[in-house]
Amino acid sequence: MDTKTWTFIFVGVTFTLYLAIAWITRVRDTRGFYVAGQGVPAMANGMATAADWMSASSFISMAGLISFMGYAGGVYLMGWTGGYVLLALLLAPYLRKFGQFTMPDFVGQRFESDLARVVAVICALFICFIYVAGQMRGVGIVFSRFLEVDINTGVIFGMAIVFVYATLGGMKSITWTQVAQYWVLITAYLIVAIAIAIKLTGIPVPSIAMGATLKPEFAGGQTVYLLERLNLIQQDLGFLSYTDTFVGSWDKVNVFFVTLALMAGTAGLPHVLVRFYTVKNVRAARWSGMWALLFISILYLTAPATAAFARYFMIESLNGATTESLPEWYDNWEQTGLIYWLDDGDGVVRYSNREDNEIFRTGSLGTAAMLDIQSDHQRWIDSTGNNGTDGRQVLRNMGLSGPDQDITVLATPEMAELSSWIIALLAAGGLAAALSTASGLLLVISSAVGHDIYYRIINPQSTEKQRLLVGRAVIGIAVVIAGLFGIYPFGYVAQVVAFAFGLAASSIFPVLIMGVFSKRVGTIPAVVGMLVGIGFTGSYIVACVSFGMAPWTFGIFEQGINPQGIGVVGMLLNFGICLALTPLFDEPSQKVRDMVDSIREPEGYGPAVRIEQAIDH
């Protein structure tokens, strides 16, 4: 059977499974809808958190990013896992003991302010919309590449699926669907990585294989470490050495800032925080933090190995190939525009970081623009440089040198010549990653509007039924908005995601930490701190990304701070201003101080498990 048939089978089977789980676990009341009846076992919650967390970009783009960044790719690996230590130690147990529905609930009650709640809601909505748009796009891309349908058809199909199971069962069915999705995505990711690891080194554990020696047939009969060989090839071709630290724009200061900003941002992401409300008690909240990171680390430890393997295969199979000896995967992926060879006339591929590089991607250029460049280039070759233009120079000036990063994960199975069913499994895995994250995010959007704004602020007298209706309606609207973002994506996805982490690091994370670890911080310092944190971080990112402001060096650093890392400065400002103002303002009421005491206390945890009532048999 060919890849397409296998893909239809895998996608069909997994989607039926998700919908079946959603139907079995559907709920009727708000508690089940928002927090799954607070009865999810720690390990299952950890698995669901992992699926929720690992998005289409973790699955498809991250290994590619690392593959091109080398050492500096560690900022994403450390940043996106290190945040879980902060979560499990500093936030999860206390938020669970607090035991309401949402993150803004805690902010609103701890600081006795609707303003604080609204600021938290706005941050939550902003972060979720940024994220969910990327997921819908991811669904569209996977559909279009593996099933050869239009991207927009893929997005619409993805919207329909998410809508059905998110509105049907709320948090409870989302949680159990995510557990299934975790298995699908991790199996797909690991099978590919293990197969390549065995092929290259004979060792079936990717994390170990990455540090092992290559099989002699790949290293000219010598015994040489994979990483050593990779460094050598990279340097030969004018690329930066793979394992060397602090090269190019990634100097020590920027690596430090970006890592820390991603860590604090991860710990402040609303869709991750809400997961810890869904477990039975304080103890389970801690353990589910451990399980979540353990399940995430399986993918995150494998990703850098996949990155190194793919880098090796990519260079080795392309460089020096001729029209006849070009690998089959190249032909398949050239059609998508993710990779493009512009020969200088000698019929031999050269992939390097110098002027003679011949490997490009078409990026957002249309077919017509590409054909123009191609024909100009052909004239340039035919006239030995007298006529036409060197297309390589044109593409390089457009920043389109080298293949697209997404090709790393999507094409490695083909590079390693794995069977077609494995490639199809990857499609199902990519969809699982995108759908699980999208559904978790939609739920946070729904709870932020339906619970925090409608119930807590607009209509506190509303009945359970009304609130559930609002929650479901909001999911419906959010799915449509997210789908529109998927069909008409805004540019610079990476920078916009940086915005999400920056906001979380500079507003939500500090305010939660101070809410738990200080009884003295009151309303006004907290709100001012939050607004200063967001204001500074937001305007810095917008100024850098949209208005071309040069990144600030603060007079002490050699290079300016990358917008992705500015959240750290915003976070420090938030903490600093809030703590400086605190002695000038009243301390919180006795009620709030008692509440802080009670969230620090592991005993006397919230309402009994209601998962039985939540099931509609």
Add this chain to the structure above:
Amino acid sequence: MNDKNIEPDYHSPEVQAALKRYWRDNLRLIAGLLFIWAFASLGCGVLFADWLNQFYLPFTGFPLGFWFAQQGSIMIFVLCILMYCIFMERLDRRHHKLLESLKADSDGVNKGKVS
């Protein structure tokens, strides 16, 4: 499971003292583990990575700084949370016993019985 869940009376000074002690031990544990967390990732993975890169992880081709940034710190993160869960279980149990005995004492006094 229900007997493990005591609703403490926060206005009793003994309960307050027990909570204070629990919280102090908790903070100490958090501080220790966060030090390890920062040392492994921001320390070995970033600040000292260039220096560590001259060494190799024994029996492998990993330069040490690179290994901390892409593998080691993630493994240490998992261990940090695991340690926290295990130590907090012990702390929780001790705290629970203390609250239980305080409750038994006050129940005994209230009912005029010797506990």
